[in-house]
Amino acid sequence: KEEDKNVSSTPTPPHVLILPFPLQGHIVPFLKLTELLCLAGLNVTLLNTEQIHSRLLQHSDVKACFARFPGFRMEAISDGRSLSDPPPTVYQLEEELGLLNSITKPVFKEALVSGRVVSGGMPPLTCIIGDALLNFAMEVANELEIPFFAFHVLNAATIWLVFSFPDLVDAGKFPFIGDEDDKIDCVKGLEGILRIKDIPMGEEDKGVGTLVSVLIQSCKADAVIFNTFDDLEGAVLSHMRLKYPNTYAVGPVHMHVRSRLSREPSERRQSVSSANIWQEDRSCMSWLDSQPSKSVVYVSFGSLTILKKDEFLELWHGLVHSGKRFLWVMRPNLVEGLDWDDQQPTKLVEEVGEGRTYVVRWAPQEEVLGHPATGSFVTQCGWNSVLEAIVAGVPMICWPYWGEQSLNSRFVSELYKVGVFMKDNDGLDRGTIATTVNEVMELRKGGLMESAAKMATLAKKAVGEGGSSYNDLDRLLDRIRLMAF
Numbered sequence: 138k139e140e141d142k143n144v145s146s147t148p149t150p151p152h153v154l155i156l157p158f159p160l161q162g163h164i165v166p167f168l169k170l171t172e173l174l175c176l177a178g179l180n181v182t183l184l185n186t187e188q189i190h191s192r193l194l195q196h197s198d199v200k201a202c203f204a205r206f207p208g209f210r211m212e213a214i215s216d217g218r219s220l221s222d223p224p225p226t227v228y229q230l231e232e233e234l235g236l237l238n239s240i241t242k243p244v245f246k247e248a249l250v251s252g253r254v255v256s257g258g259m260p261p262l263t264c265i266i267g268d269a270l271l272n273f274a275m276e277v278a279n280e281l282e283i284p285f286f287a288f289h290v291l292n293a294a295t296i297w298l299v300f301s302f303p304d305l306v307d308a309g310k311f312p313f314i315g316d317e318d319d320k321i322d323c324v325k326g327l328e329g330i331l332r333i334k335d336i337p338m339g340e341e342d343k344g345v346g347t348l349v350s351v352l353i354q355s356c357k358a359d360a361v362i363f364n365t366f367d368d369l370e371g372a373v374l375s376h377m378r379l380k381y382p383n384t385y386a387v388g389p390v391h392m393h394v395r396s397r398l399s400r401e402p403s404e405r406r407q408s409v410s411s412a413n414i415w416q417e418d419r420s421c422m423s424w425l426d427s428q429p430s431k432s433v434v435y436v437s438f439g440s441l442t443i444l445k446k447d448e449f450l451e452l453w454h455g456l457v458h459s460g461k462r463f464l465w466v467m468r469p470n471l472v473e474g475l476d477w478d479d480q481q482p483t484k485l486v487e488e489v490g491e492g493r494t495y496v497v498r499w500a501p502q503e504e505v506l507g508h509p510a511t512g513s514f515v516t517q518c519g520w521n522s523v524l525e526a527i528v529a530g531v532p533m534i535c536w537p538y539w540g541e542q543s544l545n546s547r548f549v550s551e552l553y554k555v556g557v558f559m560k561d562n563d564g565l566d567r568g569t570i571a572t573t574v575n576e577v578m579e580l581r582k583g584g585l586m587e588s589a590a591k592m593a594t595l596a597k598k599a600v601g602e603g604g605s606s607y608n609d610l611d612r613l614l615d616r617i618r619l620m621a622f
């Protein structure tokens with residue numbers, strides 16, 4: 138009997154299936170969350186679409202980095218795209234959701250039922266941590282009675298706003314009526330900050346309406362996980378926790394990994410440094426090495442932004458006029474109608490001279506932001522970029538492109554005071570751009586740097602032992618372990 142008792146109380150090792158949405162900005166935080174679970178000793182299967190899987194094997198150090206975790210597997214599933222297709226652009230997101238529903242969903246269900254994803258001696262699945270955009274996976278998980286936790290790669294404010302939409306509609310408060318600069322005070326936790334023009338709506342060419350309705354569904358998940366921390370979004374998080382008690386804020390996840398790794402023996406401290414689906418160009422690091430401290434403006438618009446050619450040229454010449462040094466990430470599809478290979482970027486660089494500017498197609502961004510020569514960051518304000526700049530203590534010049542980026546820019550400039558909102562008005566010319574860059578690099582440098590250093594300290598505190606994100610991650614890990622028991 139005593140023996141039986143021992144057998145039945147032997148814990149089953151927890152096994153989590155990680156399922157990111159197939160975009161760069163989703164892969165980065167998902168890989169960091171995966172590392173956190175592996176470091177805690179959980180078994181993890183990372184399931185990507187075939188295209189992302191093969192690009193990660195080609196361009197990232199994921200395989201090498203995770204080799205030290207015996208309970209880690211990488212698997213792939215089809216979304217119908219060919220391996221040679223480029224990753225989806227911002228205009229293909231609705232199409233991608235359609236492919237995932239029609240092609241991936243049945244294969245995914247079959248893989249779970251047949252046990253294909255728990256191959257190689259892995260224990261049965263305890264739960265799925267899936268991207269909040271992957272409703273299809275939540276539906277399959279529900280059918281098969283596997284708990285589904287939704288990981289949001291956007292900030293908590295955006296998701297809280299999205300979750301509030303149905304109530305706002307019922308109360309007759311949405312759609313919002315007024316001038317675009319009017320403040321909206323009916324969303325708890327966001328009073329005094331949200332303006333009508335910050336609401337991510339009306340961008341149907343980029344499928345924002347569809348994405349919002351998909352995200353609303355994710356409130357039905359068994360838990361909600363955020364890449365944020367309490368000192369950054371405390372007001373919204375407390376409202377969220379009242380309505381959704383299983384809310385975990387564990388970010389910034391890349392900093393959290395660094396913090397937990399520092400407690401590991403030195404030979405086990407290797408972390409994913411390049412979660413890339415594009416080839417990274419490290420030559421910019423030696424260029425940065427030769428630049429004076431805090432002298433360089435780093436310019437990157439993430440993985441999805443597409444600039445109009447006129448916009449790009451105004452920005453480029455604005456930076457030239459500012460007289461500052463700059464490092465620019467020129468993704469091959471960054472500028473509409475401007476082909477990298479048509480020599481124009483090369484000519485532009487030659488005009489300014491390599492001493493003052495440097496262009497790469499894809500940079501090791503976390504490292505660039507952490508480099509002592511980097512003084513500010515022109516960014517589209519994707520949530521990963523915002524968090525990476527906060528952790529590095531680098532002031533931001535916000536140039537939001539779509540979706541929630543305008544809201545993020547508002548937080549960065551008005552609430553956290555770690556940047557300026559350059560694109561708050563239409564029709565920006567090179568003169569205004571040059572003035573804004575100089576404001577951030579000279580006039581307001583001291584104040585912005587001070588706020589940025591404070592925010593960086595708060596981020597570090599959140600992921601350190603006893604910090605809010607540290608505790609939330611432990612709560613999440615305990616919950617998963619208990620479910621496996």
Ligand code: UDP
Pocket residue numbers: 161162163165437438439440441442466498499500501502503517518519520521522523525
């Ligand atoms: N990134 C990078 N190198 C680059 C540009 C971007 O590694 O040259 C990374 C960046 O560090 C961030 C991600 O790509 O982690 C972009 O995510 P974000 O949320 O900022 O924007 P999105 O691409 O989703 O618009």
